[in-house]
Amino acid sequence: MVSTLSITVLGSSGSYASPTNPCTGFLLQSREATVLHDCGPGTVGPLQAAIELDELDAIVTSHCHPDHWLELPVLRNVFTWFHPRTGISVYGTAQTRQMDHNLHVAVEGAPSPFEWTVIDNTSELVIGDQHWTFARTDHPVETLAARVEVDGKVAFFTSDSGPDFRYDDFAARADIAFSDASHLAAFEGQSIPHMSARESAERATSAGVEHLVLTHLVPGGDPAAHREEAVGAYGGRVDVALAGDVFEI
Numbered sequence: 001m002v003s004t005l006s007i008t009v010l011g012s013s014g015s016y017a018s019p020t021n022p023c024t025g026f027l028l029q030s031r032e033a034t035v036l037h038d039c040g041p042g043t044v045g046p047l048q049a050a051i052e053l054d055e056l057d058a059i060v061t062s063h064c065h066p067d068h069w070l071e072l073p074v075l076r077n078v079f080t081w082f083h084p085r086t087g088i089s090v091y092g093t094a095q096t097r098q099m100d101h102n103l104h105v106a107v108e109g110a111p112s113p114f115e116w117t118v119i120d121n122t123s124e125l126v127i128g129d130q131h132w133t134f135a136r137t138d139h140p141v142e143t144l145a146a147r148v149e150v151d152g153k154v155a156f157f158t159s160d161s162g163p164d165f166r167y168d169d170f171a172a173r174a175d176i177a178f179s180d181a182s183h184l185a186a187f188e189g190q191s192i193p194h195m196s197a198r199e200s201a202e203r204a205t206s207a208g209v210e211h212l213v214l215t216h217l218v219p220g221g222d223p224a225a226h227r228e229e230a231v232g233a234y235g236g237r238v239d240v241a242l243a244g245d246v247f248e249i
């Protein structure tokens with residue numbers, strides 16, 4: 001691997017999958033670790049296209065909304081019955097842990113492949129050479145933005161957030177930022193707990209982000225329109241995350 005950190009978009013659709021794009025899932029591959037960040041519905045298919053399932057070291061979920069983690073019970077079945085493994089680290093909020101627990105029907109003699117750890121905005125994770133830290137976003141449930149540093153390179157993920165989340169200090173000068181841009185500026189001011197492409201761009205500008213990737217567009221959203229709106233408020237490179245995209249830093 002030439003890059004320090006490779007980020008594959010398994011899916012990026014906001015709230016529900018589109019016909020061609022699963023819900024949110026990012027695969028982070030570095031020299032020492034392979035980590036799945038969010039596992040929304042539909043992400044297990046493209047996960048298998050990206051890696052061998054045995055290569056997965058950990059799963060870090062951002063919050064309990066179903067479009068960000070509902071493939072977790074499916075992955076439990078995969079790693080219990082079809083690719084038996086134990087000791088896969090799973091991280092998420094207390095609410096996500098509780099919901100996953102409620103969906104888990106334990107079977108005698110079949111140990112869970114997952115080792116669950118509840119995290120919050122004070123948590124720090126070291127997964128191989130990946131150093132993960134978190135910040136609470138502007139969203140109706142406890143939602144954790146993630147800053148992932150590998151050998152001095154920084155990738156940042158806002159997860160879901162309204163416009164009141166500022167990350168000027170937390171993710172200052174990140175090499176790449178994947179930012180909620182669920183809607184366009186025409187929908188601002190309606191108390192939607194997500195950002196417009198314009199708001200996303202303004203936050204990225206304020207934090208001095210190197211490369212902005214818009215994500216969580218709702219099905220039917222026009223990637224070109226989102227990109228155009230962000231370009232008007234941000235001077236750096238802008239992309240829209242789509243299933244299958246690979247970004248490297």
Ligand SMILES: [Zn+2]
Binds near residue numbers: 068160
């Ligand atoms: Zn979402």
Ligand SMILES: [Zn+2]
Binds near residue numbers: 063065139160
């Ligand atoms: Zn959400």
